[in-house]
Amino acid sequence: MRTITGLIIVPAYNEAEVIKDVYTRISQESKKLKNVDLDIVIVNDGSSDDTEKVIGDVVLTLSHYVNMGSGAATRTGLTYAKREGYDFAVTIDADGQHSPKDLINVINKLVNDDYDLVIGSRLLNTEGMPVIRVFGNKVLNFATRVILGVSVTDSQSGLKAFSKKAIEKIEIRSNGFEFCSEIVWRAKQQNLKITEIPIQAIYTDYSKAKGQSNINALRIIKNLIRQKLREV
């Protein structure tokens, strides 16, 4: 059986406190995959803390000189995957919100069931998820459906797996958090095969503090409207 190559993209902004631990956990879990050659890239999005220093001994890093946003960092990671010819790519949050076990699950779903985009949905099983987060994410799902016309259970999930076809065809234009909804939109535009699998979000005090606020949700909605109008 041919060994396939994959890239795990970890966009990070001011994550010095947890990034090394997240990297180690991903690295250990990814070794369990058979016939898959996995690389991990950390995209440091112009962090002003010690993220750059902490990840200094990490295998692969891409560094933005200025902070451009989570969407821009993900785009850089996906462009790297495209240029290097990886067979698939996975994006995962740097704040430790996602379990590396779920990372393996999305990869298995993508590889074994031949999907182009696999979304790890936190809202298919909301156990342990703060009510305010469930509400905020449902509002953004609704906004994504109304503005972009695409419907998924967790439009804002940072855990997504992309096939080679998806890496080549999806072009993210947003720089901010609205890129999560945009990815699903672009995938639908390109008629890619999309699915969702339930994942468990790990909410620590750190990840709660780093997560999106409700004010940010309003900004996402505003930017989604702009994005849609730009392409009218």
Add this chain to the structure above:
Amino acid sequence: MWLTKYNILIILCLPILLLFLLRIYDNYKRKKISTRGLIILLIFWSILTLGILFNQQIFNYLEQSNLISSTPLSLYDTLQITAIIFLIYVVFRQSYKIEDLQNKLSRLNQEIALRNTKNKD
């Protein structure tokens, strides 16, 4: 006397509106906006241009139809309308420039990051 307040409004606003219409067409030719985007922007700015060109007729029609009961256009109103149109033009132009710069900065940032990939193997 041809230099009425209505005509002053046309003289002040028409160059701004024509400039904007030309810019929209130029952006379309440089493929910065889509055909649908061009049509929507042209419709919006053309309606505004027609409104300015026929401002006296529109005012008279609305007054005769009892749809408005305001006093005829004053010189102050003329300047105020011109200023609003000029500000719309400036806002559109600046937001477009900012977006363009943001895209360029984003591409530059990405390219630098990709060229300086740090592989610690």
